[in-house]
Amino acid sequence: MTQVPKTIPAEKSEDARQIRGERTRQALLEAAFDEIHQHGYRAASLNDILKTAGCTKGSLYHHFPDKHALGLAAIVDNIDRFMEANWLTPLAKADNPIDTLLTILQRHVNGEILSDVRRGCPMQNLSQEMSGLDEDFRTYLNGVHVEWRTAIADALRTGQENGQVRKDISAEAAATMIIATHQGTIGLIKTAQCTEVGNLSFEAFYQYLNSLRTTDNSTRGPKEGLAS
Amino acid sequence: MTQVPKTIPAEKSEDARQIRGERTRQALLEAAFDEIHQHGYRAASLNDILKTAGCTKGSLYHHFPDKHALGLAAIVDNIDRFMEANWLTPLAKADNPIDTLLTILQRHVNGEILSDVRRGCPMQNLSQEMSGLDEDFRTYLNGVHVEWRTAIADALRTGQENGQVRKDISAEAAATMIIATHQGTIGLIKTAQCTEVGNLSFEAFYQYLNSLRTTDNSTRGPKEGLAS
DNA sequence: CTCCACAAACCGACCGGTTGGTCTAATATC
DNA sequence: GATATTAGACCAACCGGTCGGTTTGTGGAG
Missing domain, CATH: 1.10.357.10 (Tetracycline Repressor, domain 2)
Structure with a gap:
């Protein structure tokens, strides 16, 4: 459950399709994080996320199984980086x-x-x-x-x-x-x-x-x- | 805006209608507070509140102009009493x-x-x-x-x-x-x-x-x- | 080099369900 | 009869999610 799809291109494939796909995936994550940060998870509207990400329902549900997975992926991605940069690393050294x-x-x-x-x-x-x-x-x-x-x-x-x-x-x-x-x-x-x-x-x-x-x-x- | 209806019976009126009305009003406030405490304001469902309060939409919208007023009244009522009893009074004395x-x-x-x-x-x-x-x-x-x-x-x-x-x-x-x-x-x-x-x-x-x-x-x- | 089969990516109309809110009719109490 | 109160069917708006169909890029065949 709560599988966070990673889809990393695996081998170094020059496949432009995967690059484009990864870009919209990132756009979705970013837009989702913004929406959730602003309105909370439950009030975050998928339609609004799609609007700012510049894509449509189809794309979204191609990359993520549901809102839950999208939200979690967006959060994890962002918070992990934040904590590492602002707390964990400075404290460790x-x-x-x-x-x-x-x-x-x-x-x-x-x-x-x-x-x-x-x-x-x-x-x-x-x-x-x-x-x-x-x-x-x-x-x-x-x-x-x-x-x-x-x-x-x-x-x-x-x-x-x-x-x-x-x-x-x-x-x-x-x-x-x-x-x-x-x-x-x-x-x-x-x-x-x-x-x-x-x-x-x-x-x-x-x-x-x-x-x-x-x-x-x-x-x-x-x-x-x-x-x- | 955000009028918090108070409706306190004013004079000591024996009007049974007002007593009955006041009772459902209190039931609504109580149920609303519970729901909001449990699910938050936005996710608080009016229908659920009505279910636990034991009345219907008509009653609700007779006593309160909208969800906002109901929620605010429920919160104010409860929090004021809590703060007074647990913090303000003990600290003052x-x-x-x-x-x-x-x-x-x-x-x-x-x-x-x-x-x-x-x-x-x-x-x-x-x-x-x-x-x-x-x-x-x-x-x-x-x-x-x-x-x-x-x-x-x-x-x-x-x-x-x-x-x-x-x-x-x-x-x-x-x-x-x-x-x-x-x-x-x-x-x-x-x-x-x-x-x-x-x-x-x-x-x-x-x-x-x-x-x-x-x-x-x-x-x-x-x-x-x-x-x- | 051209062409084509194929699949990943994307589109957007549509679905059932729920939301807060409205309205009219019925009921209780004076 | 007048008035405060309650009932619940109903509404438009929006929600997350589905689905059939289109676009796009690519690897292999000729």
């Missing part, structure tokens, strides 16, 4: 996990990461909408959470070994709370439709993160002040 | 804000407050779904957030004046982050469909909240340990 976390958060507040913070985080939107409804979506999204949490916890543990992070805290618990606070803050921003609450929340969040440093590793952020 | 916050959070983790944590917090579900879609819902929900934040910030400020809470933190920022973390944690639980992540996140959250105490006011929670 972090010199100091606290600094790295602060930097990432900073970029979220600045709107450098999410195209429009007020539209919320795609993953969070999906999690909220689908977790109680569709087990395939839920399983995937929960898996992302686990990966995410593990990456942060690992980085914190390394920091503990290197003497950068206090040893009297549970890396697992801290990582979980960091994710929760991050997601919660983005949620607040979305409801407020303005980033001021984000700054407020992150101001306290920065303090918390800095409090995780060992004392001989005095507090600072990637940019000093952010408080109003 | 708190001896020590930190203790009060810890107690409330404890009761969330224990599942004493939300009927089924895995179904999420009704307000959060609504915020996520509707903030980007309907300005009436968004405005109301954001107002609740503001009230909520203000209540926590006020309590923290009082605690600062009483020497229970550190004076070197911004009450506003801390209050905002507390809400974010709380909401974020519930979101994690919903996606994980199990409360373990909740315990993990709250473990770190407790530490953070205790760190807000003044030093001569040593750390403790309403119940001591919760960490695994």
